[in-house]
Amino acid sequence: MEAQKLSFGLSSTLSTSPIQNRKNPIFKIPSFSYTSPNNLTLKGFFLKPHFSFSPKVLPLPTKKIFQCTNCLQGIEKEFVTIPNNCVSKELKKKKLAVFVSGGGSNFRSIYEATIEGTVHGEVAVLVTNKLDCGGAKYAREQGIPVILFPKAKDTSEGLSEEDLVGALRTYNIDFILLAGYLKLIPTELVQAFPRSIFNIHPSLLPAFGGKGYYGMKVHKAVIASGARYSGPTIHYVDEHYDTGRILAQRVVPVLANDTADTLAARVLQEEHKLYVEVAAALCEERIVWRQDGVPLIQSKEDPNHYK
Numbered sequence: 241m242e243a244q245k246l247s248f249g250l251s252s253t254l255s256t257s258p259i260q261n262r263k264n265p266i267f268k269i270p271s272f273s274y275t276s277p278n279n280l281t282l283k284g285f286f287l288k289p290h291f292s293f294s295p296k297v298l299p300l301p302t303k304k305i306f307q308c309t310n311c312l313q314g315i316e317k318e319f320v321t322i323p324n325n326c327v328s329k330e331l332k333k334k335k336l337a338v339f340v341s342g343g344g345s346n347f348r349s350i351y352e353a354t355i356e357g358t359v360h361g362e363v364a365v366l367v368t369n370k371l372d373c374g375g376a377k378y379a380r381e382q383g384i385p386v387i388l389f390p391k392a393k394d395t396s397e398g399l400s401e402e403d404l405v406g407a408l409r410t411y412n413i414d415f416i417l418l419a420g421y422l423k424l425i426p427t428e429l430v431q432a433f434p435r436s437i438f439n440i441h442p443s444l445l446p447a448f449g450g451k452g453y454y455g456m457k458v459h460k461a462v463i464a465s466g467a468r469y470s471g472p473t474i475h476y477v478d479e480h481y482d483t484g485r486i487l488a489q490r491v492v493p494v495l496a497n498d499t500a501d502t503l504a505a506r507v508l509q510e511e512h513k514l515y516v517e518v519a520a521a522l523c524e525e526r527i528v529w530r531q532d533g534v535p536l537i538q539s540k541e542d543p544n545h546y547k
C-alpha cells in the first residue's frame with residue numbers, strides 16, 4: 241500500500257495539502273517529514289497555534305515539530321514533541337459549546353465525560369432553538385448557561401447570527417458540538433469556527449443524510465431501504481446539511497424484525513460512546529489530516545495508529 245502522507249495543522253505551504261490551502265491562509269513556514277516503521281509518512285510544520293501547552297520536562301532530546309490542529313488564531317510558536325518517556329505535556333482544557341434541540345442524551349454523555357475527566361474539556365455553554373427541550377432543562381440544572389438560537393419567531397428572544405458568534409468568542413469556545421440540533425448552522429458561524437464544528441448523525445453518511453433526514457425519519461428510511469447495517473457518523477460541519485468531512489463512524493446491525501424505535505435505540509447507544517471518544521480526541525489534539533484531505537483520529541494508546 242502506498243505510504244499515506246499526513247499533515248498536521250491547518251496552515252501550510254505544502255503543495256500537497258490542497259484542503260489546507262483552500263480553507264486556510266498560506267504561511268511561508270518550514271516543514272519536516274518522517275516515515276514510521278509501518279510506512280506511514282507524517283509531515284509537520286511550525287503552526288500558528290490557538291492554544292498552547294507548557295511541557296514540564298526540559299531540555300528535550302529531540303526537537304520535532306509538535307502537531308496542532310484546528311488552529312484558529314494566535315502567535316507563531318515553536319512546538320516540540322515530548323517523547324513518551326517524558327512527562328506528558330499539559331494541554332489547555334478546551335471550551336465546548338453544545339447545540340441541542342431535543343432530549344439531549346448525547347449532550348449529557350459529553351457533559352458527564354467532562355466531569356469525570358474522560359474528556360479534557362468543559363461545556364461552557366449550551367445553545368438551543370427550543371428553551372423547553374430536555375437538553376436545555378438539563379443544562380440549567382447543571383448551571384450551564386443556555387443561549388436561544390436562532391431567535392424565536394414570535395418574540396425578540398434569542399441571538400442573531402452575529403451576536404451568537406460574539407457570545408461564543410466571549411466564552412472562548414474551541415469546539416462546537418451539534419447533538420440533535422435541527423437547524424441549519426449559518427455560513428457566518430461555519431466560517432467563524434473553521435474545522436471546529438462537528439455534528440453527529442444517526443446513519444452511515446453519506447447514506448440517509450441531508451435536508452429532511454433527522455431523528456426517526458432517518459431510521460425509518462434505513463429500515464425501508466433494506467440496509468443490513470447502520471450506525472452513527474460524526475462529521476465536520478460545513479454550509480450544507482451532512483456534507484462535511486467524515487471523522488468517525490461506528491456500525492450496528494439492522495435486524496430483520498427491527499422497528500425504527502429498536503434501531504434508533506441501538507444506534508443511540510453507539511452515538512454516546514462515539515461522541516465521547518471524538519470529544520476526547522479533539523480536546524487532546526489527536527486529529528490529523530491525511531494528505532488527501534481526510535481527517536483521522538490518532539490513537540491514544542498507540543500514536544502510530546490512526547482511524
Ligand SMILES: Nc1nc2c(c(=O)[nH]1)N[C@@H](CN(C=O)c1ccc(C(=O)N[C@@H](CCC(=O)O)C(=O)O)cc1)CN2
Pocket residue numbers: 418421422423424425426430439440441442450451452453454476477478479480481482483484
Ligand atoms: N450547516 C450545517 N448545519 C447543520 C448540519 C450540517 O451538517 N451543516 N447538521 C444538522 C443536523 N442534521 C443532521 O445531522 C440535520 C438536522 C435537520 C435537518 C432538517 O431537514 N431540518 C428541517 C427542519 C427541522 C425542524 O425545524 O424541526 C429543515 O431544515 O427543513 C436535516 C439534517 C444541524 N445543522
Ligand SMILES: NCC(=O)N[C@@H]1O[C@H](COP(=O)([O-])[O-])[C@@H](O)[C@H]1O
Pocket residue numbers: 340341342343344345346347375419420421440441442453454455458508511
Ligand atoms: N440529523 C440530525 C439527527 O437526526 N440527530 C440525531 O438526533 C438525536 C438526538 O438525540 P439526543 O437529543 O438524545 O442526543 C440523535 O440520534 C442524533 O444522531
